[in-house]
Each structure stands twice: as C-alpha cells, then as structure tokens.
Amino acid sequence: MNQNYQNHARLVTGFHKVLGPLLLLGFIGSLFNLYKSFGNDTFYSASLITLLFLCGIFLFWYTRSFPLKAQDRAIRSEENFRYYLLTGKGLPSELSMGQIVALRFAPDEEFPGLVEKAVSEKLDSKSIKQAIKNWKPDYYRV
Template identity: 50%
Template sequence: MKKIQNYANHRRVVPGFHFAASSLLFLGAIAAIVNIFRHPPYTGGFISAVLLLVMFICGMLLFWFARTFPLRAQDRAIRAEENLRHYVLTGKLLDIRLSMGQAIALRFASDEEFVELAAKAVAANMSPEEIKKAIVQWKADHHRA
C-alpha cells in the first residue's frame, strides 16, 4: 500500500540522485580545480587537469539537464491533464491566467475542491505553495518523475 500523501511529504527525493550523485559531482569538480592549481601551465599534467575539470563540468550539466528536461515535459503533461479534468468537471477549460505552477499545484486537489480552488487561485493570484496548503482532501501523485 502506498503511503498517504499530504503537503508535508509530497516532495519526491531520490537519495542516490539528489544527495549521492550531486555530492560526488561537486566534490569531483572541487578536486579537479585543486588539481589545476597543483599543475601550473607548461608543466606536466596541466592539460589533463583542465580536461578533468571540463569532464566534471560536463557531468554537472548532464546531471542538471537530466532532471530538468523530464520535469518540463511532465509539467506540460500535468497541465494538459488538469485542463482536461477541469473540462470534464465544468465543461470549460482552465482559466488562461492560471500559471503553469498553479496548475501543477492543483493536481493534488480532489475533484470536490478542484474547481473552486482553481477559481480561487486565479482570483487571489495564489502561489503554488499557497494552493497546496489550501487543499483539504489531498489526491496523491505517486507516478511523477
């Protein structure tokens, strides 16, 4: 059985990715910078030290984009799902003034409070965090990236 989700525990953290891999990349980049200073230009090993730093920078960029690209695609899918859900419940699409972040935050609202909360989010220009905190009946999302 899945753990009941709420505002306090809804964030997804993958320790191997968010802590281990990021720490190793960061520490490796620091070590590569130190290595450059240990091998000044025109001495043996300088080119290798620079290439090592370039490799760690590339690794850090890959680490960043490997997370942001799927999240962006997921955000678009969530907005489309919530737009469809709003249409099914009301016969109208979501208000175009609703930001991407607001629509994404609304995905946790139950059908009973979704429509009213969506209207309130637009009218009061609620932040995604405010929307999540306003949800009474939390609808869990265990299938996100």
C-alpha cells in the same frame, strides 16, 4: 504511506543526496587540481578532468529538467481536461505552470473552486497545496 503536503516532495537518495554532492565536490577538487597544475606537465590532464566534471554537472541538471518539462506538459493537459469535464470550460490562462502543477493534488470536489481562488487571489503553488483539504496523491511524478 499516504501522500500529503508534508511528504509529497520526492528526493531520490542516490541521485539527489549522493550523485549531486559527489559531482559538486569532484568539480571543486578538479578546479583546485587545475589551479595547482597551471604551468606544468599535468595541466592538460587536469583541464580534461575539470571538463569531464563540468559535463557531469550538465548531465545531472538536464537529466532532471528534461523529464520534468515533459511531465509539466502532460500535467497541464490532464488538468485542463479535468477542469473541462468538471466545468465545461478550459483552465484560465492566468494560471502559471507552477499553479497548475500544485492544483493536481486537489480532488475533483475542491478543484474548480481552488482554481478560481488561485486566479483571484494569485496564490502561489505552496499556498494552493496548503489550501487543499483532501489531498489527492500523485505517485507517478519523477
């Protein structure tokens, strides 16, 4: 399948659509259980279950955010190098990380012009992606 603006977002079914909701539902259920057990013998167990679900939610969040930060750093470096090869200059410092991530989908022919347009018109990442005429897919981002 060819990647384009409409289908470039990546959702992993087991992670985003199964594990995320299960953790959220389990946490809500554990809070209800904790409330119901307040003042009786099961309060300690209920609090441990709530704590475990809270730890699971933190793991879910950081398991996704840490690799994305590392990939963002790699993308910034790659796109800066690509811009340098095409123009002899580094990427403008006015670009945000979101803009740079969006620009990675632009082919070499469109890239320098789109960089200048993104800076001058302060385009957000969605507008940058929509302005790309010939989408350059990125199948490696997690």
